[in-house]
Amino acid sequence: MTAAPRYRIFSRAALLAVACLSGSLHAQITLHTAPVGVISAAPAAGERGLAFPLVAEDVWIGVVTANTGTAVSFAPAVGDLAALLPAAPHYLEVATGPLAGERFDVAGAGPASLTLALGAGTHSTLATLADGALAGTRVVLRPHMTLARIQTLVTPGLVGSDQFNRADGVEVLRPTGTVFYHLRADGVTWVARQTTTPVNALVIPPDASVKLVLRSGAKAWLQTGVVRTNPFRARLAAGVQGFATGFPVALSPVQLGASAATGWTGNGDHDLADSFRTPLLGNLPATKVFLAADGVTWRRINAAADVGAQPVLGATDFIELRRQTPDVGFRIAVPFTP
Numbered sequence: 001m002t003a004a005p006r007y008r009i010f011s012r013a014a015l016l017a018v019a020c021l022s023g024s025l026h027a028q029i030t031l032h033t034a035p036v037g038v039i040s041a042a043p044a045a046g047e048r049g050l051a052f053p054l055v056a057e058d059v060w061i062g063v064v065t066a067n068t069g070t071a072v073s074f075a076p077a078v079g080d081l082a083a084l085l086p087a088a089p090h091y092l093e094v095a096t097g098p099l100a101g102e103r104f105d106v107a108g109a110g111p112a113s114l115t116l117a118l119g120a121g122t123h124s125t126l127a128t129l130a131d132g133a134l135a136g137t138r139v140v141l142r143p144h145m146t147l148a149r150i151q152t153l154v155t156p157g158l159v160g161s162d163q164f165n166r167a168d169g170v171e172v173l174r175p176t177g178t179v180f181y182h183l184r185a186d187g188v189t190w191v192a193r194q195t196t197t198p199v200n201a202l203v204i205p206p207d208a209s210v211k212l213v214l215r216s217g218a219k220a221w222l223q224t225g226v227v228r229t230n231p232f233r234a235r236l237a238a239g240v241q242g243f244a245t246g247f248p249v250a251l252s253p254v255q256l257g258a259s260a261a262t263g264w265t266g267n268g269d270h271d272l273a274d275s276f277r278t279p280l281l282g283n284l285p286a287t288k289v290f291l292a293a294d295g296v297t298w299r300r301i302n303a304a305a306d307v308g309a310q311p312v313l314g315a316t317d318f319i320e321l322r323r324q325t326p327d328v329g330f331r332i333a334v335p336f337t338p
Helices: 012-019 147-152
Strands: 006-010 036-041 046-050 060-063 066-068 071-073 090-094 103-110 113-117 138-143 169-174 177-183 190-192 210-214 220-226 239-243 275-279 286-291 298-300 319-323
Touching: 147 190
Parallel strands: none
Antiparallel strands: 006 036, 036 220, 046 210, 060 138, 066 071, 071 113, 090 103, 090 138, 103 113, 169 177, 169 210, 169 239, 177 190, 239 319, 275 286, 275 319, 286 298
């Protein structure tokens, strides 16, 4: 049986002591520290759900002076943003203002500007951005979780193979189906099942959970990082997807604000209702909760009790969300006092 994950959250003051030791920030850049946390688990061989509610780091925090479409500008005094931005995928998360919680893939950087990538093929939560929509808001530059970064969180290391059914890997559920990615025999290259094109930089967006597939034995998993203190935007597609809440605490459907009033579909038939499917504990069989016909009550199959206020959505679980309709604007409020 897989042990339940353990969580520890630290204060802003504790992070400040760590931040002062970092040499990765230019001297003229001010860091407003957020709470940090540690999550650990001991997954056994087989499959284990995995989500990443902590942010690896806040690379940079600033206030937008202006934006024109995908071009976002900051005061010149911020320093050289291009020097802070490595090749790995990053996103810009909005921390304040009407668009708090929105995330935008970063396509490039200048001395005091960022270029965003929007629309199809990106993980941005908005397809378009009006001129001036971000002016005056505080934003945070953050690294995406990638397949290569997942590998660094597991000890002992994942073991690869050129035969997909012998390799450790990650299973990703999308509305179009399930895709298995695995480590090759060289221990470095990630590929999709029965392909040879490297996908090391493949992004696991913050609102997604996956399955870690371990064929080489039990591991220890540890994630450290920043706890977001702004609302969290989740892109909800029609069909099934791996879902994550964005916060390092177990949440209930009520805490998500999941009801008919916010665009969720209820039905007396669980196959026609919006639903979550999560593991009961570790590798034990999964359980399904669905929104009843009244649009408020959340029930388990063949049970009348309302579980809407129960924390059935674990912070690091693989959560299978089934939606009848898409929702491009769903937002989760911060479930604690920042």
